[in-house]
Amino acid sequence: MTRKLLGLTVSCLAALLFAPVATATPQAAAPVRLVPEPSSVVTLPGQVFTLKSTAHIVAPAGAAATGQYLAGLLRPATGFRLPVTTISLPEDIGLPGDIRLTLGGPSSLGSEGYRLTATPVGVEVSANASAGLFYGVQTLRQLLPAKVEAKTVQSGPWTVAGVTVRDTPRYAWRGAMLDVARHFFPVPQVEQYIDLMSLYKMNTLHLHLSDNDGWRIDIKSWPRLARYGGSTDASRGPGGFYTQDDYSEIVRYAASRHVTIVPEIDTPGHVTAALASYAPLNCDGVAPPLLNPGWSSLCVPLEITYKWLDDVIGELAAITPGDYIDIGGDEAVNTSAADYKYFVNRLQAIVTAHGKKLMGWHQVEAGDLAGSALADYWGTAGSTDDEALAKVAQARGNKLVLSPADKVYLDMKYDANTPIGQDWAGYNSVQDSYDWDPATFVPGVADDVAGVEAPLWTDVFPTWDDVQFMAFPRLPGVAEIGWSAQRTHSWDAYRTRLAAQGPRWDVMGVKYFRSPDVPW
Numbered sequence: 001m002t003r004k005l006l007g008l009t010v011s012c013l014a015a016l017l018f019a020p021v022a023t024a025t026p027q028a029a030a031p032v033r034l035v036p037e038p039s040s041v042v043t044l045p046g047q048v049f050t051l052k053s054t055a056h057i058v059a060p061a062g063a064a065a066t067g068q069y070l071a072g073l074l075r076p077a078t079g080f081r082l083p084v085t086t087i088s089l090p091e092d093i094g095l096p097g098d099i100r101l102t103l104g105g106p107s108s109l110g111s112e113g114y115r116l117t118a119t120p121v122g123v124e125v126s127a128n129a130s131a132g133l134f135y136g137v138q139t140l141r142q143l144l145p146a147k148v149e150a151k152t153v154q155s156g157p158w159t160v161a162g163v164t165v166r167d168t169p170r171y172a173w174r175g176a177m178l179d180v181a182r183h184f185f186p187v188p189q190v191e192q193y194i195d196l197m198s199l200y201k202m203n204t205l206h207l208h209l210s211d212n213d214g215w216r217i218d219i220k221s222w223p224r225l226a227r228y229g230g231s232t233d234a235s236r237g238p239g240g241f242y243t244q245d246d247y248s249e250i251v252r253y254a255a256s257r258h259v260t261i262v263p264e265i266d267t268p269g270h271v272t273a274a275l276a277s278y279a280p281l282n283c284d285g286v287a288p289p290l291l292n293p294g295w296s297s298l299c300v301p302l303e304i305t306y307k308w309l310d311d312v313i314g315e316l317a318a319i320t321p322g323d324y325i326d327i328g329g330d331e332a333v334n335t336s337a338a339d340y341k342y343f344v345n346r347l348q349a350i351v352t353a354h355g356k357k358l359m360g361w362h363q364v365e366a367g368d369l370a371g372s373a374l375a376d377y378w379g380t381a382g383s384t385d386d387e388a389l390a391k392v393a394q395a396r397g398n399k400l401v402l403s404p405a406d407k408v409y410l411d412m413k414y415d416a417n418t419p420i421g422q423d424w425a426g427y428n429s430v431q432d433s434y435d436w437d438p439a440t441f442v443p444g445v446a447d448d449v450a451g452v453e454a455p456l457w458t459d460v461f462p463t464w465d466d467v468q469f470m471a472f473p474r475l476p477g478v479a480e481i482g483w484s485a486q487r488t489h490s491w492d493a494y495r496t497r498l499a500a501q502g503p504r505w506d507v508m509g510v511k512y513f514r515s516p517d518v519p520w
């Protein structure tokens, strides 16, 4: 009997043996409350999938990594073995009760879209690429009880409401920015942030690696940058820095969660840590003290500035697989307009020479940017100067990443009662961070929006608890703005779905703000 016929025979026998018998008391399952809201969700009333200890995760070779990732998510809390079996023959359809990952689907799903079906017979996630499977797994994760996030064995039942989901993202760039320069956060905490942002299908982490208060990435050809320039922080604390191996570990971990790292070396302003580290970088040859107060600027006329940048960008590009390197460009108060434009053009040539594309805060549009450049728009609503620069970006074909300070700056207080945070852009409530549209925030640039990004500046946040408190529950709202279709946008509906994340964060130990805006 050929293997193919044997395969079919086994499958048929299995289907007969494991045919779902109408159970006297069909299990209940949690209501379907997902963030971000998928493109299409059809619930199957009365149908419930229950994950059992006998289940397998069945995946083709190309999806084995996602299968292992899913097993890693589910094994601790269920205590189930959940073997990941790689199927090689199409008819190896797995047994009833299995979770099946399959590669292949309509091209309309793109690389990040997926389809998910959950019925009493089993769960199937299908996608064209592993990114889509990963996002389908995040949805499956949210369909399971919140206690599935526990790291110790919990009682079941592990039920999933019957549902069919078809889902694709609105924007390609769904980002978070973490300022590790004002205050340094070690690798494990950055990786926790990556875990949390990827749970909500965000795919880009912009790391703000240098500023006045600290330099956080080791550059081997300029060793004092990290060792001296990274030796303190905005609280006059011990600071810290990533070795290049640390940075590569962050890049690796991010990639395993389908997150691209975008490193930022902020220039020509926000450079006190660098100027303090090397006297020759200063126009007068004198290094300022660390944490020297006030605005700073690289010395634009000095040739050593570009030798230094070439070394820094070169070393960073060599350990950054992503397309973009961010050169900052914000608040260059001590740099003349002429020097600024000259500087941006010189630095763009260096970034390009190292095979990368330039990203910067939208002020970089003062330079003669290549079409591939990305402008990170942090203007507030109605700011005409900022909107004019957005138009410049549009005119030269630069895409915009929307990071409006009065919507998604997560260092802004939630309201007047927030114990920590800033308020120069106003208060950003949970609703403020959710209730806006990247396509219309800047008039007339809808087609030039690549996506969104939620910056979390840490000027005033020394602790990781502070970061979590300010990021949650607002970050998932930005994730939804980046992923979900505008037609699904509704604060009233969203706040209920957001509330369902609370029990999940409780189990995960996320120190979130229980905002009164949300019906927890």
Ligand code: IFG
Binding pocket: 330, 331, 361, 378, 409, 411, 422, 457, 459
């Ligand atoms: N603006 C500065 C940040 C940070 C922020 C705090 C940008 C692009 C204020 N630049 O936002 O360095 O200090 O809210």
